[in-house]
Amino acid sequence: MVAAVRQNQKTDKNDALAIVQASLLPDVTFITGKSIEQQQLQSIMRLRELCVKQKTATGNQLTSLLLEFNIKVSTRNGGLRGAVELTLEDAENGLSFEFREALDTAWKQYLSVIKSINNYDDCLEKAIESHPECKKLLKLEGVGTLNAINLYIALGCAEMGVFEKGKNASACIGLTPIQYSSGGETKLGSVGKYVKNSVLRSQLITGAMSAVNHATNRTAKTKKDQWIQAMVERRGKKCTAVALANKTVRTAYAMLTQNTEYKAILA
Numbered sequence: 001m002v003a004a005v006r007q008n009q010k011t012d013k014n015d016a017l018a019i020v021q022a023s024l025l026p027d028v029t030f031i032t033g034k035s036i037e038q039q040q041l042q043s044i045m046r047l048r049e050l051c052v053k054q055k056t057a058t059g060n061q062l063t064s065l066l067l068e069f070n071i072k073v074s075t076r077n078g079g080l081r082g083a084v085e086l087t088l089e090d091a092e093n094g095l096s097f098e099f100r101e102a103l104d105t106a107w108k109q110y111l112s113v114i115k116s117i118n119n120y121d122d123c124l125e126k127a128i129e130s131h132p133e134c135k136k137l138l139k140l141e142g143v144g145t146l147n148a149i150n151l152y153i154a155l156g157c158a159e160m161g162v163f164e165k166g167k168n169a170s171a172c173i174g175l176t177p178i179q180y181s182s183g184g185e186t187k188l189g190s191v192g193k194y195v196k197n198s199v200l201r202s203q204l205i206t207g208a209m210s211a212v213n214h215a216t217n218r219t220a221k222t223k224k225d226q227w228i229q230a231m232v233e234r235r236g237k238k239c240t241a242v243a244l245a246n247k248t249v250r251t252a253y254a255m256l257t258q259n260t261e262y263k264a265i266l267a
Helices: 012-024 036-068 079-089 099-130 133-138 145-155 168-171 198-216 222-235 237-258
Strands: 177-179 187-190
Touching: 012 187, 036 079, 036 099, 079 198, 099 145, 133 145, 133 237, 145 168, 145 198, 145 237, 168 198, 168 237, 177 237, 198 222, 198 237, 222 237
Parallel strands: none
Antiparallel strands: 177 187
16 A cells, blocks of 8 residues: 555556655565465455354344334343244234245344354364464463464464564554654553454454453462453453453464463462
């Protein structure tokens, strides 16, 4: 992307000139390409993300359409499945055959999307077994299959490094405070809301929050647990989850670039 450098309107000539000018700028960091293994894992993740969005959209639409007929979806009647099945089985609700057929089609489509998500999860579970770099990331707190694969894709491996330092990787993902400094005065704000890979950040923070809840509900066994408990007392669980996600990214970067294993230090 050289839109920030390109002058005037977008033409082939202006694009070519902008590319040359961007390549001559000092202190410009260019990212490296992904390996075939990373690209394949990323493709599976993108397909899974699309199905998750389709599942959410279809479920919300079914819930809203049923609500227009005063049919509420709740956990008491079995959730969305119970509401749809009861609607289709009730012969005295006054709904036409055509609407029942359309509702049944939409429900089967919803179930098909859920089945596709499960199939993608199985593919990721099998793929992680053949990638030692991903498998060793599972030892980190709050890191499951999805986070391990996402970190491997985002951070690269020892042969194809993307970032020079772990803190640069964490900042790129959006886990560091936004800096707005001027006149020698350093001002750090909140964590940036708008980042390129918001899905990765959201999943990392969600996994970190799970680890924080787990650490606060038991006696500290490791020094990381002690750090989490002390951080929760000072700043609360949400800030602790973001800080833990930041620490997780930097630790994962060191593991991938230095080819090391993670071992929690006992308290």
